[in-house]
Amino acid sequence: MSIGKNNRLYLAIGASVGFGIAISLGITLLLISKFSGAEFTAFVISFAVLAIAVGFAPELQEISIAGNVVKLKEVKADALKAIESLTKSRVETLRVLLRLIVRSENGPTTIELIDPRIPEFWRVIDLAEEYDCVEQVKKEILIGVPILLVAQMEIISLRSHNRAINAAKFAKEVLEPQELIVLAYDKSSIQSATQNFQKSPYDKLKLELKTSLSEYSRLYQLKEKLETESN
Structure with a gap:
């Protein structure tokens, strides 16, 4: 099952908006001293990876989460x-x-x-x-x-x-x-x-x-x- 151009665009927009909200939340938590610099960096990187995964989901072959590789195409095929x-x-x-x-x-x-x-x-x-x-x-x-x-x-x-x-x-x-x-x-x-x-x-x-x-x-x-x- 292929995903059309419009759906790809919606995924990319949604991922960008989500990432922007995450960045804003991370900055707020950093300013009120709820996050350290290292925690803020980890938070931003995590959401960046998630945004990329959502935005380019149709093209992704696999993704690594905490050292575990999940082959998305194989999971989709099994489903x-x-x-x-x-x-x-x-x-x-x-x-x-x-x-x-x-x-x-x-x-x-x-x-x-x-x-x-x-x-x-x-x-x-x-x-x-x-x-x-x-x-x-x-x-x-x-x-x-x-x-x-x-x-x-x-x-x-x-x-x-x-x-x-x-x-x-x-x-x-x-x-x-x-x-x-x-x-x-x-x-x-x-x-x-x-x-x-x-x-x-x-x-x-x-x-x-x-x-x-x-x-x-x-x-x-x-x-x-x-x-x-x-x-």
């Missing part, structure tokens, strides 16, 4: 290697999490409106966005999304006994959200589902479908976005 290793580990961890989430399949119950794996899936995606590594885990996301879409369709089918939805579900076919919405809101299909929800009348099932369909659409949009970026 960069550690950061690179950490980044790779983080990406691999996210990949594993995405795979595990979609594999932990539990059949949906009549209570759920959203497949329980989906919130966890979104949390991992949020982490990928935060770490700026969505591109590196895109493959795992695109593998997982269709699985979760079919699972969400299963939940929708519990509240709308539509033959087309059931056929798509069993064939693991991902329907477009608008098509699924039209099929799910079919009045006779919802009425048929009320037989399994004795305490849930037609209007309540229709309201619950809205939540389930909204999550389906959100996942589908993610799938479309990533597929478009890949082309």
Whole structure:
């Protein structure tokens, strides 16, 4: 990573200002007899070395502190290697999490409106966005999304006994959200589902479908976005 001319200038200015303040402080301490002549000299030399180190940090290969040589370039290289290793580990961890989430399949119950794996899936995606590594885990996301879409369709089918939805579900076919919405809101299909929800009348099932369909659409949009970026 290179440092631009502006950054070099800022470093030099900052080092000069810092050195000037140190000189002023040293003179003040000398005048009030807090410093001896030798102490003042050592103080000034120390800050001069520090100012040079800061001002010319990009060019320095090594610096000696109390007889100990610190190789700055090697320290920087080691730090960069550690950061690179950490980044790779983080990406691999996210990949594993995405795979595990979609594999932990539990059949949906009549209570759920959203497949329980989906919130966890979104949390991992949020982490990928935060770490700026969505591109590196895109493959795992695109593998997982269709699985979760079919699972969400299963939940929708519990509240709308539509033959087309059931056929798509069993064939693991991902329907477009608008098509699924039209099929799910079919009045006779919802009425048929009320037989399994004795305490849930037609209007309540229709309201619950809205939540389930909204999550389906959100996942589908993610799938479309990533597929478009890949082309």
